Structures are given as C-alpha cells and as structure tokens.
Amino acid sequence: MIKNVVFDVGNVLVCYRWRALMDELGFxxxxxxxxxxxxxxxxxxxxxxxxxxxxxxxxxxxxxxxxEYGDEFDRIWDNIDRLVEPYDYAVSMIDTxxxxxxxxxxxxxxxxxxxxxxxxCGRFPFLEHVDGKVVSAYVKLVKPDRExxxxxxxxxxxxxxxxxFLDDRLENVExxxxxxxxxxxxxxxxxxxxxxxxxxxx
Numbered sequence: 001m002i003k004n005v006v007f008d009v010g011n012v013l014v015c016y017r018w019r020a021l022m023d024e025l026g027f028x029x030x031x032x033x034x035x036x037x038x039x040x041x042x043x044x045x046x047x048x049x050x051x052x053x054x055x056x057x058x059x060x061x062x063x064x065x066x067x068e069y070g071d072e073f074d075r076i077w078d079n080i081d082r083l084v085e086p087y088d089y090a091v092s093m094i095d096t097x098x099x100x101x102x103x104x105x106x107x108x109x110x111x112x113x114x115x116x117x118x119x120x121c122g123r124f125p126f127l128e129h130v131d132g133k134v135v136s137a138y139v140k141l142v143k144p145d146r147e148x149x150x151x152x153x154x155x156x157x158x159x160x161x162x163x164x165f166l167d168d169r170l171e172n173v174e175x176x177x178x179x180x181x182x183x184x185x186x187x188x189x190x191x192x193x194x195x196x197x198x199x200x201x202x
Contacts, residue, residue, distance in 0.1 A: 002182065002200045004158055005097050008143075008167035009108035012186045013126055014084040014118075021082050025075055038066045039073065049109040051137025080114060081121045089189050094129045102200065106133035107152050107165065109142050132156045143167070144175030153179070164199055166192055 010016040018040045022032045039045075039062055047058045063073050094104050106127075108115075115135055118124055127133070134152045141148035153160055160180030167173050173183035182199060186192045 001162060002102070002164050003162040004103045004105060004156075004164070005196070005200070006105045006107050006152065006163055006165040006176075006181070007094075008165075008169075008172065008186070009106055009110065009124070010084065011168040012166055012192075013090040013106075014086050014123060016084055018083060021076065021079060024082070025072075025079065027072065031069065031072065034066065034069065035072075035076070038062070039076070046109075046142060048111040048114070049136045050142045051112055051140050055111055055113055081117055081123075083114070084118055084123050086123055086125055087189070090126045091129055093189075093193070094126050098129070098131075100200075103131045104129070105152065105156060105158075106130055106135070107143070107148070107167075108133070109136040112137040143169075143172040146175065146179060149176055149179045149181065164196065166196065 007013055019032065019036070022035060027035070042062050042065065044058050044062050047053050048055060059077070063070060066073060097104050112135075115137070119127065132155065134148065134155060136142045136148060139148065139151055141151055143149075149160075149165075152158065153163070161182075163176075164182040164184060165173065165176035166184045166186045167176070168186045170185055173185050177183045184192055184195045184199070
C-alpha cells in the first residue's frame with residue numbers, strides 16, 4: 001500500500017528551461033548547441049549536484065572548457081535565477097495528495113547555491129507544502145546511486161514498499177526501484193498523474 005509520494009524537482013515540479021534562457025539572452029542556435037554539450041551536458045555538472053568539490057572550482061572547470069565563450073557563460077550565470085520556473089500544477093498536485101492522506105517528499109539532484117537561490121527567488125512555491133526533502137549536494141549523494149534513496153528512507157523513517165517515486169530520468173526511477181520503491185517515469189503531468197492515480201488507488 002502506497003503511503004508516501006516522492007517527487008524529483010527538475011522537469012517534474014519545475015521546468016528546467018536552460019534552452020529558453022539562452023533564447024531570452026539572444027544566443028544563436030549554433031552557440032546554444034555548444035552550451036548544450038559543454039555546459040548543461042558537461043559531466044562536471046553532476047559534481048555540482050554531488051556537492052563534494054567546491055562549487056566555484058567546478059564552475060571554473062566548466063567555464064574553462066569554453067573559454068572562448070567566457071562572456072556568454074558569465075551572462076548565463078548572471079541570470080541563473082531564471083533557469084527554472086515552477087509548473088502551474090505543482091502546488092495543487094501536492095496539496096491534493098496530502099489532503100487524501102499521503103505524505104509528500106522531494107528527492108532532487110541540485111547544487112546548494114542554486115537551490116538556495118531558486119528558493120529565495122520563489123521558484124519553489126511547493127517547499128512549504130511537502131513533508132520533507134533530500135537535496136543531493138547537501139548530503140553529498142546523487143541519484144541514481146542507491147545511497148541517496150536509502151538516505152531518504154532513513155531520514156524520514158519510511159518503508160520502501162510504501163513509497164512511489166516520480167522522476168523524468170529513467171535511470172533515477174530504476175534506482176528507486178532497486179531499493180524497493182515503486183517508480184513512475186515522468187513524461188508529462190497528465191501521463192504521470194494517471195499512472196500515480198492507478199497506483200495509489202490499489
């Protein structure tokens with residue numbers, strides 16, 4: 001029986017709008033493709049999420065890989081508060097679940113400084129509506145590593161088989177399933193809510 005619903009944040013509760021941000025900053029399409037690979041797709045990005053290496057050092061490494069576009073990188077970073085935008089359904093979905101007796105948690109890969117910035121900027125209006133959260137860089141663990149799911153379960157005294165986890169990345173959903181949680185791959189709100197309704201109604 002499902003008692004707890006666990007949400008990822010990026011592309012589940014907020015739109016991770018890095019390409020829209022580049023459009024707003026006037027980056028041409030060819031430059032956007034460079035940033036897609038060298039910045040937002042950079043393997044070092046996971047180190048920001050992991051929080052083990054100093055964030056300034058990680059950002060410097062990423063910037064160094066596109067040194068010829070240093071000014072453009074700085075423009076991105078100066079506007080990093082606009083990187084995400086909450087989905088209209090986020091708060092109402094969480095409130096609906098809680099009114100029906102479910103407890104709701106967040107489990108997200110996110111750098112500390114960015115999480116705090118986006119909190120201050122009002123990008124996470126749902127934070128006060130959840131029962132708890134685990135953010136990767138604060139605990140030095142990342143999805144899909146088993147340890148971060150176990151951290152969530154231990155932190156809030158949850159039984160894995162009583163939890164369902166929603167994430168937009170299949171490897172993260174599979175990571176949850178490996179510790180005994182149910183999992184839903186989030187493709188869009190309608191699809192995910194329908195699957196969740198079916199699962200929690202059993």
